[in-house]
Structures are given as structure tokens and as C-alpha cells.
Amino acid sequence: MSKNQKIISDKLLKWYDQNARLLPWRLFGRAKPDPYKIWISEIMLQQTTVQAVIPYFKLFIQKWPTVDQLCKSDLSEVLHLWSGLGYYSRARNLHLSSSIINSKYNNFLPSTESELLKLPGIGSYTAAAIMAIAFNKRAVVVDGNIKRVVSRLFFLEKPIKENYREIWDYTNCITPNIRVGDFVQSLMDLGSEVCTPSKPRCYQCPVINDCKAKNNKKENFIPLKQRKLEKNSRNGSSFFIRKGQKVLIYKRLDHGLLASLDALPSIGWDNQVDHRLEFIKKLEKKKISSIKHEFTHFTLKMDIYLVEYLENENLKLPKDFIWADINNLKKFSFPTLMQKILKKIINDQKP
Template identity: 45%
Template structure:
């Protein structure tokens, strides 16, 4: 365990940080489909809410096309609330962390049913909506409604740790970082300030090789003054993720392959996927095969990293000669699998199987 480094008291407020950062943001803000230009009227709360959920642990470049397709299809809370669960999960496929999609749908239905189709405008009320935690509530309150709120995502965390030269390792430093962010968050334009901090962390105060000479708040930065801002924030050593093993089954029938919808709760819940046996510490091989056929176990495997473990799956193929309706699942045309909305790990498996089976 890393020892905590004693800290001197934080300054009450770093003068000029908000002013200098907002001046920079006014000239350099990223143009994003969910944002309003700096200093203008607040953006559509629906678009802010959707973007903040999509951006959790996902990069802007990945989110942008999903966001644009999503808002074209479901432009309001009411439209999303009326959507079918399977359609929403299929539209989310590829973004990962699928509980976010389930929470978006649940949240839209709560907003439509209990809040007249309008998103609440306070952090406390926002936290009552499914899928909205402390960070997302603060971000929506500040960006969509102009309320003063302390918004700390990974980019802001890095900027603030360097700005105040906070030496305590993460995650123990989180409360101290939030308190420091509170000291520099202005009463006015809190939403622009939060987005400016995000842009600064994304483009200038980056994890590696921060471009300090371009930084608008360099004069206030203790990390820069000490000569090694790239060392901050200090992170505790990562734990090695365990490896789990499984088998994915490719069962063909007349140019189609069997897919099954995963249970609503749990990892990749509600998504269409290839049948798979249990994911365990040792390879189960042909355990829990979906049918009693002559399975062929292939040499190629599929690997995928989840948040808490690495998955390595064997691939098995077989043919179904009986009537398709005699087995549970959906028979999907092999040449249309790209439209099935499969999660990334199963897309890897189907790509491999199409290549293997030719």
C-alpha cells in the first residue's frame, strides 16, 4: 500500500483560475453536438444527459457517431421512453458498459412518467433518476441548468491534482481533489467552467506529455512550478485482473446462426449474443452447449478485457439439421450479423467464425 504524503493546507482560492480558463475556453472550446457555444443559452438538457451517460469511460471520438444516430432516432425523453428495450440495446452495441443503456431507458421512462417529460434541475433531484450518480448530476446541473456545481471527471481530476500539486495517491486523493475543485469553481458560468476543465484535460493537461507552455492556467499551477506535473496525480499500483475462460458456440442452420438474448440483469444484460457456456477460472470447453450435435472445437480463441477480468473464449461450431423452431433462440442470417447489435466480444467471435467457416 502506498504511504500518504503529508500535505500543506490548500489555499483558500487560487485567484484568477476561473477567469483565465474561461477566457481560453471562449476562444478554444471544442465544437461538440451536445454543447452550446461558450457564454450562450444552456443546451438541451436531454442532449446533455445523454452525452454525459455515453461519455462515461468512453472517448469523445467514439461517442460522437452514436450520439448523432441516437438523437436522430430518439430526439426527446418521450421518444426514448416509448422505445423497445431490444431496440435500445441494439443501438448501444459497441459502446460497452451496457448497464448505461438500460439505465438510460429506465431514466427516460421515469422522467416521462414522473416529471412531465422534463429533467429535474437540481443535483438532489437528478440523483433520483436511474443511472445518474454524483458526477453526472453535477455535470447536468451545471451544464444544462447553469447551477454552480463541482464537476470532477477523470480529466478534471488530473488538472486539479496538478494545479494544487496533490501528492496523495488515488483513490484516497479523491475527496481532497474535489475540495480543491470546489475552491476554484466560479459562481457564474459553472457549466462553461466544467467543460473548459474537461477540454483542458483532454487537449493540453494530458496524461502523458502535458503541453504546459500552452496552458492558460500555467501561472497558477503548483505542479508546473515544482517541475514535474506529469507525475500527478499519483496512482496506486493496478491490480492484475483475473482471467476467466469460456466457450462460444456457432450453430448454423441454412445460412443462419443461432443467437440468444442474455438475461436482463448481469454483464451484457439484454443483448443478443452467441450461446456461451459459463465463464470460469478454467476452460469449460463444451459444457452447456446449446444443442446435442457434433461440435468442432477450433484452435483460434477470442480474448476481451472487461473492467474486472479478462475473458478468453474457445470457439466451437456445429450444424443444426432439424427444424429451426425446435431450439430456443433467434436464427440470424450470417450475412446480416452486423445488424444484430452484438456486444464487442461477440462481434469478435462472429468475425472469427465467419473467417474460419468461410
């Protein structure tokens, strides 16, 4: 690390001491961070914003304060808490990892990158982040915020996705040997609060004089935008099958989209073959509404059908289908797509 690079990390650390965000997984003062909390937070923060994570994190820690308690939970409980947060394989991997940490590591999160990488759900970013933040061991952490900050600092004129190696090298150069956890979080907080994607607040930036993009008056154009790949759209059908105050719901397959989550019977949109849903074709149905929902790789238009179920139809329910009390749907694990559909139906039924 050259003298100039040390000056950058010193400025960032000084700024962090005054401006660190107060986040529930952070401890201040002399207390050492709790590796368990850092792990849970980093998994939740994958592809998910801080604001969305905070309430989920608080509930999670309240319910399972330690690895030991988490590994005794059922996956269904973890999915229920995760409901609405998205990317549900994270919950599955977290639950799986807790058992491994319990049996193989005596409930202590491993503290080397190579051991962390063996845990399901932990990739190169998360392993480095845990090393730095939980254990204050030197690691090069490159998350979404840091990619942007570093691209601007060093005026890297390439789209982020095509430039991982160069960004990693520059991040490595400015990463100090001491206070690594604070340094990493200073970059994250700077990216979140000051060096924002649009309208960066350069006047608040502690390293404005070191920023080559700013010096070139290009801070609003770095990192370069890459052309967006076009999203296709899909059409599906969801069925609100009602029997008095009950509605028919089921648990989705344990793989693929929205795996193991609860749902209204829905067909024609997820490229899955689920023979349990074949009975739907025979039902007499009426289209009552539709909604739109965005996934990463497609836009979904979901038509909503109402089926008034007659007792004498005597439907034999497939596995993992149940009649749920319409007034007590909270206990199920619905993804946001289903919450949106249910809300729409319930609102439409009000006069």
C-alpha cells in the same frame, strides 16, 4: 473564493472561449444548452471516451430527439443502438429514466441535484455535471479529467482514488459562481487536450504559472500512480451452430454481464447459470479458433467451436433462441465481444 482562485477561473474561461472543443451536444453563442442532450451525452460519457461517444450520440439524438420520443421506444431498440458502446445497464437506466421524466416531470429533466440523483443511472458526478452544464447552476464537478488537472494545479501528492475529498475541496475552491457550465467544460477540455495523462502540453496551458506541479517540475508524476490490482483470466467456449445460411443466437439473461444483449451460445466464462444452454453439451463440435477479450475485471480467452446442425436432430429451441440469417446480423444487438468472434469466424472462412 480568494482572488487567486478567481484569477484561475478567469484564465480558464478565457482559454475556453478560444479553445472549446466542438462537440455535438454543445451549443455556442447565446443558445442555451438542451438539458436532454446534456443528459444523454453525460450518460454515454460515463467510463467512455469522447471519440467513442460521438457517433453513438448523433444516432441517438437523430432517433430520439426528445424525452417524449425516447420514453415511447422499446428497451430493445435502445440496446440495439447501444450495441458496441459497453456498460449496457446505462441503456437500461436511460430508458427507465425517460419514463420517469415523462410521467413525473412532464418531460422536463429535473434541475436540482437531489431530484437528478433519484433517476437511475445518475450518480453524484453526473448530477453535478448536468446541473452545471445543462442549467448553469453552481455545482462541483469532478470527473476523470478534472481529477488530474486539479491534482496537478495544487500538487496533490496522492493517488486519485485515495484522494477524492481533497480534490473535491480544491475543485470547489476554484469553481466560480457565474458561467459554471463553461468553467466545468474548460477543465474537461484542458484535461483532454492539454493537461493529458502522459506528455502534458504545458506550453499551451493558460494556467501554467498557477500550476504547483509544474513549478515543482513534477507534472509528469502527478497524479501518483497507484499499484494496479492484478486481473485474473477466464476461459470460455462460444458455439457457432450453423444450419445452412442460418446461425443460432440467443438473448442473454436480463441481469449481470452483457445483460439482454444478443450472443452466440457461450458457456463457462460469465459465472452465470443459464439452463437454456445445457443442450450445448450434447452437440458434436469442432474447435475452429479462439480470441482474447479484456473486461474490466478479467481477461477472457474464448474458444470458438463450429457445430454443423443437422435437420434431423430436431432441436427444440429454448426461449429467446432463434436461427438468424448469417447475412443479416446487423439487426441484432451484439456486444463487442460477440462482434469480434463473428468477425473472426467470417474472416477465417474466407479462402
